Amino acid sequence: MITFEHVSKTYPDGTTAVRSINLNIQQGEFFVIIGPSGSGKTTVLKMINRLIPLTDGSVYINQKNINDYDIHELRWQIGYVLQQIALFPHMTIEENIAIVPELKKWPRKKTKHRVEELLKMVGLNPEDYLHRKPAELSGGQQQRIGVIRALAANPNIVLMDEPFSALDPITREKLQDDIKQIQKSIQKTTVFVTHDMQEALKLADRICLMKDGEIVQVGTPEEIVNQPANQFVRDFVGDQAPTLKGHVHLDELLQPIQHNTYIKQYPTINNQVATIENILEHLKTNDQVIIEKNGELLGIINRQAIIDHLAKQLQNGGNIYE
Template structure:
């Protein structure tokens, strides 16, 4: 866990970058930092590995103040991914990945095995890419190497400073998807700085919206959309966000009208027609029924955007789409829910769609 408590940072020229800044990032959470230029995002990130020291206040990692850690050990346990990637051009890909494990005096076989494991994790064939030089890779491939190099020594924390901003839109969108998939597997604590609102909302478990060195709102992307606390949040989030990019758990029906309990089904207490999702007493999704018969139906993850969900719905004739978060049922998505949501986000004046 990373925690900032009443942190203030004033630079020698008098610029106050952070003002009474407090923030908690839970273990295994991906927190995105977003806000206008100069709001203190990068300063916040660089304080975690002590590239910048606070003027006052305290920063903790796992309830221990970071100033109490040996600075080398602290940084070895924090991976860092930069915008400009900064791969060593004279080193092969395998050698780039091995830099920190070698500093930590890992055995050669362990380093080699770790490199192979990481390349496979991001879809790059080790037999093809291990011996290549950075100049032989595309921008997206180089950035993947930058990410797994940060993971090489298995740090608990990863800092990502606008890592995808220099990439073309297609590569950037693919890497955003990749980092979400990767995070589900590795479950690291990640702090991700970005200036792109869609990116912050697409990849963050939580989003910290900052303004003038202060936290304005920290929330899930869905809650930022549904319950902005100030007009600044409403303007910064709402006006820039396409409804098609909204995560489906914002839209899904949570009324339980399309859900039955497993115990009711097993005891024969269910006799309704139509399609229903089944959940157990722990809210875990266990299947579906259609007119009384168990059926296999498609499900979707809670954090995918609406436009992806519509592709799933269009590819099948099922009338409900269970929305899951780590196999827990968080809601049901139907065409009716989608239409109602899109209508709520569409401005109509004098019969004309704006």
């Protein structure tokens, strides 16, 4: 749906931010671009909606070169969410969300209905919030408004540039859950930039890892973790793993589970010895567990897999704990 062919970007000062990249983002996909600061993520994103002109190569949306679109037509079919909360402070929440529908000259009633529907979708009661000003909302609520404003006029594509990085960890996790849920239900093609591997692993259908303006690897979260293309990918995933919030860092869990033996003393959460109950307590339904041994990643399993495993052990008459 979005195709990059040999795309390069050199800024006027001579900085080459993106070097001859090729990409194919599928319809309905949640595509996450990750990489260190300065690796070219924002540049890639902004080239999609022509906020930054290309130096070389071509970008296509639905097989049509982006330069052949009317610029307004192009921008209106692409929702855009920024890291800094960018609501207009003097406009009400309703007016903020309604901007693009109004530009598109939607009938008033349709717009009103849409605004209310979107507020409900992110758990904000329209009656309470429609007439408030942005300053009367918390940071997390404002960013929710930023997200639904980008969705308001039913864009085909949503671009998000580190939309949650200014938020506290709890709000951030809640918004990640929301956005994943929303994207699942509306199936918008989403290109999401982050430098946080936990966020990428949680949200992505596919992850594109960038370094120095080049693509190092594109793959599903499982592929990135289990089949890292090189040491850079391994380090990038590995560095992040111990600090994953809502995930646990488990030393030697896999081995004891495979051997169907005593596991009570082996796993650690934040370097503390944990019991299997502790681990399950820490995991929400969709969480994944990064399994690492002596600094090497062995794989990812989810809560269900642990429970299945325990259930099988019980069925086999094995005593899991002692």
